[in-house]
Every structure is written in C-alpha cells, then in structure tokens.
Amino acid sequence: MMDTRLLKTFGKKERICGKKDISxxxxxxxxxxxxxxxxxxxxxxxxxxxxxxxxxxxxxxRRAVRRNLLKRRIRExxxxxxxxxxTHSPTDIMFVYNTRECCAFxxxxxxxxxxxxxxxxxxxxxxxxxxx
Numbered sequence: 001m002m003d004t005r006l007l008k009t010f011g012k013k014e015r016i017c018g019k020k021d022i023s024x025x026x027x028x029x030x031x032x033x034x035x036x037x038x039x040x041x042x043x044x045x046x047x048x049x050x051x052x053x054x055x056x057x058x059x060x061x062r063r064a065v066r067r068n069l070l071k072r073r074i075r076e077x078x079x080x081x082x083x084x085x086x087t088h089s090p091t092d093i094m095f096v097y098n099t100r101e102c103c104a105f106x107x108x109x110x111x112x113x114x115x116x117x118x119x120x121x122x123x124x125x126x127x128x129x130x131x132x
Contacts, residue, residue, distance in 0.1 A: 082116075
C-alpha cells in the first residue's frame with residue numbers, strides 16, 4: 001500500500017474521530033503556536049497514517065459559514081503540505097484557529113507549514129534522545 005503522505009488526498013482515515021483518540025492527544029500531546037494557529041501533536045498514534053483534527057471556536061466566529069470556510073482552508077493547507085511531515089511514526093495533529101480575523105488562504109498555508117516544520121524539528125530531537 002502506498003504511503004498516505006505521498007498522496008495529495010485527505011480521506012476519512014486521516015481524520016481524528018472518537019473521544020478516546022482526542023482525549024489521548026490532549027492529555028499526552030505537546031502544544032505550540034504557529035501564526036494564526038495553535039496546534040497539539042502526538043507522535044506514534046498507532047493508526048497507521050497521520051491524522052488531523054481541525055477546530056475553529058464558535059466564540060471567535062459565531063457564523064457557521066465563516067467557521068466552515070476556515071476549517072476548509074486549514075484542511076486544504078495540510079493536504080497540500082502533508083508530504084513535508086518527516087516523522088518516522090504516524091502523528092496525530094490538532095489545529096485550533098486562534099485569531100479573530102479571517103485570514104487569507106496564503107496566511108493559513110504558511111502557518112500550517114510552520115507547524116509541520118516545528119513538529120519535524122521536535123520529533124527529530126525526541127527520536128535522537130531515544131537512541132542515546
């Protein structure tokens with residue numbers, strides 16, 4: 001079977017579903033910020049592929065149309081850049097939009113790219129520490 005990182009698709013199995021998976025990510029994951037996004041990630045999810053969860057708080061955007069637009073932009077940004085994720089084990093990532101302004105796609109794309117590169121850097125450090 002082909003690696004899902006190489007395919008520019010975003011299927012059902014690449015979404016985090018279920019309370020158990022979400023609570024494990026929130027309890028054991030590491031939080032950070034990149035641009036207009038806050039993200040939490042947990043390596044070695046046991047699912048066989050990278051999975052994401054996207055959240056745009058109702059507190060920031062009352063109208064569902066705007067929330068859905070931002071979620072689509074975040075998912076599309078991840079879909080186009082998921083091949084850059086270089087951790088050896090499958091990773092769970094949660095993206096939370098945390099700005100009151102509705103950012104353009106290019107800005108969200110850059111934020112997701114920053115988050116992916118920081119995840120790669122921090123995963124590289126933890127994997128190096130594990131081998132010593």
